[in-house]
Amino acid sequence: MSKLTTQRQAILDVINSSNRHWDADELTRSLSDAGKPIGIATVYRGLAALEAQGLIHSIQLADKKRYERADKEHHDHMVCTQCGHIEEFSHQTIEQLQQAAAHEKNFKLTGHQLVMFGLCSGCQQE
Amino acid sequence: MSKLTTQRQAILDVINSSNRHWDADELTRSLSDAGKPIGIATVYRGLAALEAQGLIHSIQLADKKRYERADKEHHDHMVCTQCGHIEEFSHQTIEQLQQAAAHEKNFKLTGHQLVMFGLCSGCQQE
DNA sequence: GGCATAACGATAATCGTTATCACTGTGGTG
């Protein structure tokens, strides 16, 4: 198990302090702005380590990976293709049906990602 | 509406000729091997145009985008994290539940992607 | 035939991410 160093703790604190979905660059800047400069490579390594330990979660979007706190119940994401806003939702039945589908195909499920794309309520106005 | 040029027709033919999920590089090589050399930039542009016209579909994986024929009924994907094998499955109820979830959040749905990760039956043996 | 326009193809540029490598901090161990 890797160490929870000062830097990794700082990354974790930032992520846990909000419900945002952060990318590596945003985290680097946020920490620098807070007077805790950190190397971008350290951020990437830290994020990988924290995720491996289950302390944070990630979603893989088309261009980049985004990280969020793990201390919430499982959910999936809706991404607004206009403004980038990310809405969360969870649906227990969907999870169950996924399990069933995997079982049917003889697939040993280790993870999944459901992302829905569309326009958030705000962006539908225009 | 963009044109269906010789090159784009060739890309489309390759994709429609199998149930594989192709990336841009594989398509370029396949066409070159078939005696129809094509520029990689042309492949990318062609793929974008073909997808915009609904003639092919794509899935965004962590590292790259893969394209498949569009003349099949809608389905989602299971990706083997060991060998890269892609299995398809469809579940009507899941689609309906997604619609419901989007509606609930006031989200105007334009697309979605559900990818499940795990081990295919072959890779579980080892 | 000539011209406007979209597409092509070679290649440079971009961007997120990973690898490299010299250096640093930490935690045993003798």
Place this chain on the structure above:
DNA sequence: CACCACAGTGATAACGATTATCGTTATGCC
């Protein structure tokens, strides 16, 4: 306490997929 092993750090180079650039080419229309 000094030393060593080793994971982590940070600057930066490298990488890989994709996009932009730009001169050239093909196509369709008057």
